[in-house]
Amino acid sequence: MSIKPTDNGREIPWIDAWARPVVRLHPSPGKAERSESHLGGPMLWPHDEPWPHCDGADHVGNYDLTDDQVRGLRTPFAGCAQLYQADFPELPFPDGTDLLQVFLCTIEHEDIFGPDARLVWRAASQVTDPLDDQPAPVLVDPRYVFRPCVFNPCRATQYPRTCELPHELLDELEFLNNDGVDPAGNRSWPTFGDASKIGGWTRWFAAGPGDSECPECGTLRVQLLALSEHEVECTECDRPESAHMGWQLLGGGGALNFLACPNDVHHPVQLLLE
Known part of the structure; x- marks a missing residue:
């Protein structure tokens, strides 16, 4: 993950300005309590606070129900992940919070081509x-069970x-041809594959970088979190490729990416399946 790109072995003087810290999560099957960081375990939720629900306006899919029955079906979100500040101080916790909770709608959504999600930032002590x-x-698509x-x-x-990268920087790289493509197959540039992670860069697969401006303030949203189907081998800690995490995105290979506004994580989050 931390191999620095080169231009056919030559140092690139500006590349460090484009480096981002990343935390590989390396999920592995196991049971955790609601007081711990985990994927798919019990959530720390107040008994007197309404549980998040999906109104079903964008539901699609064939679940032995008619389209009209699926669309508009109100259903509780499933508790997906908890990330405590004590374990992951790299997350941009708003003042007064120390827990990020991720909830997942287990029915496919039309605009996402996969599950919808909600983020909740809270103070665990409260x-x-x-x-x-x-x-x-109420209804669970087996592809979205982890x-x-x-x-x-x-x-x-x-x-x-x-x-x-902007075109003016690509023009400086000798290993790229006139179309900005590496004719040798990206040998001069490190790649990164499937990984659940905090921060870093988005692993574009089905499409290239698109419009990810925050609709509230116009700032370019950045990778907050990715939850992947499985983990590729990690060069940083020598962990081998892990077992499949249980769910299936994009028909077998992909991650649910959360892009957040760096100015305010409460601004609308963009979900991408890539």
């Missing part, structure tokens, strides 16, 4: 009477793919 009997989704996992994080530096 949950004094947690909810024990947590609502279950294994309960614990995290085994490592930290590294990640550099962008060439598609993220």
Whole structure:
């Protein structure tokens, strides 16, 4: 993850300005308590606070129901992940919060071509009477069911793919041809594959970088979190490729990416399946 790009072995003087810290989460099957960071375990949720629900306006898919029955079906979100500040101080926690909670709608959504999600930032100490009997989704697409996992994080530096760089910088790179393509097959530039992570750069797969401006302030949104189907081998900590995380995105290979506004994480988050 932290191999620095070169131009056919030559140092690139401006590349460090494009480096981003990344935390590889390395989820592995395991049970965690609601007081711990995890994927697919119990959520720390106040018993007197309404559980997040999806109104179903964008639901699609064939679940032995008619289109009209699926669209508009109101269903509880499933608790997906918890990330505590004590474990992941790299996350941009708003003042007064120390827990990021991720909730997932387990029905396909038309504009996302996969599950919808919600983020909740809270202060864990304020949950004094947690909810024990947590609502279950009304309908579950088996593709969006993941294994309960614990995290085994490592930290590294990640550099962008060439598609993220401005054309004036690409023109300086000798290993690229006139169309900005590496005729040798990207041998001069490190790549990064499937990984659940905090921060870093987006792994564009089905499409290149698109319009990710924040609709509230116009700032370019950046990678906050990625939850992947599986993990490729990690060069930073020598962990081998892991088992499949249980869910299936994009028909077998992909990640649910959360792009957030760097000015305010409460501004609308962009979800991308890539």
